[in-house]
Amino acid sequence: MDFNFLSPVSDFVLAHNELLSPQALGRKIKIHSSQQGMPDLEGVHVAIIGVLENRNDINYIGEEFRLDEIRNAFYNLFPGSWHMSIADLGDIEKGESVDDTYFALKETINTLVKNKIIPMVIGGSQDLTYPIYRAYDNLAPMVNIVNVDSKFDLGDSAKGLKNNSFVGKIILDQPYNLFNYATIGYQTYFNAQEEIDLMDSLYFESYRLGQVSHDITIVEPALRDADIVSVDLNSVKSSEVSLKQKVSPNGLDGKEICAIARYAGISNKVTSFGIYEYKPSKDDEITSMLVAQMLWYFIEGVNYRVKDDDFSEENTYQKFITLVDSEELVFYKSIKTGRWWIEIPFLSEVNNKLKRHTLLPCMHQDYKDACNNKVPERWYKAIRKNSL
Incomplete structure (x- = not known):
């Protein structure tokens, strides 16, 4: 070097x-x-x-x-x-x-x-x-x-x-x-x-x-x-x-x-x-x-970094699906750390290998908001930014 x-x-x-x-x-x-x-x-x-x-x-x-x-x-x-x-x-x-x-x-x-x-x-x-x-x-x-x-x-x-x-x-x-x-x-x-x-x-x-x-x-x-x-x-x-x-x-x-x-x-x-x-x-x-x-x-x-964002093995995470205004929101929760992600749909149909890039870090509160029919702000901004 x-x-x-x-x-x-x-x-x-x-x-x-x-x-x-x-x-x-x-x-x-x-x-x-x-x-x-x-x-x-x-x-x-x-x-x-x-x-x-x-x-x-x-x-x-x-x-x-x-x-x-x-x-x-x-x-x-x-x-x-x-x-x-x-x-x-x-x-x-x-x-x-x-x-x-x-x-x-x-x-x-x-x-x-x-x-x-x-x-x-x-x-x-x-x-x-x-x-x-x-x-x-x-x-x-x-x-x-x-x-x-x-x-x-x-x-x-x-x-x-x-x-x-x-x-x-x-x-x-x-x-x-x-x-x-x-x-x-x-x-x-x-x-x-x-x-x-x-x-x-x-x-x-x-x-x-x-x-x-x-x-x-x-x-x-x-x-x-x-x-x-x-x-x-x-x-x-x-x-x-x-x-x-x-x-x-x-x-x-x-x-x-x-x-x-x-x-x-x-x-x-x-x-x-x-x-x-x-x-x-x-x-x-x-x-x-x-x-x-x-x-x-x-x-x-x-x-204390933990590799918890690889969702290829099903026993490492829990998956939650909720509907907000007829939009299906998919959340992932790491079993190792308890941290949450939300799936961004614009890449999910393109290539399964890209799946890890389509996950946006979020909070448990975002999932709770989605359950109450409220769109998470980070998710909304990511979607809009990709369509600019």
Whole structure:
């Protein structure tokens, strides 16, 4: 595997790591260092990559940042009962131009995903999601993205790529590989009504902050269906983060953002996870500890992945059929995990081998709603999106 674009973890972090308990995470993971070089990635399941690029932040005024505090916090934690190998591959430095950084990130993600290693990207500005999406151009025919964010980031796609317009670019730029886009934790007053209407007209999913805080489990099916998960740290409320990170008194709390990270990890489909908009503060390191805990929960989720979406053997699932307005809805429930899916009819007649692609993750509540003659919203949007 070729990782020319990555610089090693700083000696400052490695010196700090030497003082940790032998049981700490930092002593148990493989680390790219200037002394040892790039570690052997044979058998590695997840890998941390820092990206020191923030020039396309709309508020960029030339400030630099490092990720040492996040690494120190993460290395300090203790692993769970995990049966997997973790690596820290170091950082992608700023390129000569932003496009150079994008190219380096795209190539690195492409290599990792091809080799069945899940990248955990810690970054500057969230426009880095765009090159990650492009890394999938020759990996998957269609891609689902979940953005944990207070804003939709649709922006003005006629202008250059910025951290507030990368989603518009993803939707409009060829090749068109985006199937579903879901925003978790959006706050209405941060989004123009036209953008909210556009999300609806494209049949994309959006979960308001109030819905998510009321019942965090509603976001699990969207995360179970995602390939790429992108988290904007500005979606976290200001009481949970350091001074420079404070954006809004309302937002997700630490427990909710860690639950979302765990849902992303436990999804069999998620192959890249990123946390963006990190701004180090001199006042305290609470944000870096939050990011470290999010990474911990994502890895915890990956460790507990269960292959429960192969419905070829009848003894692994239960099947339920219900009628809604003369439409036959078919639900599947995994006996292993209790997770639910609903069948999307547009591919079911084409080819039986495609059956697993026609199943959309859903909740038990969707089945209960269908029994009460109410069409599940995720099912409706998937059907409409396919007919656009």
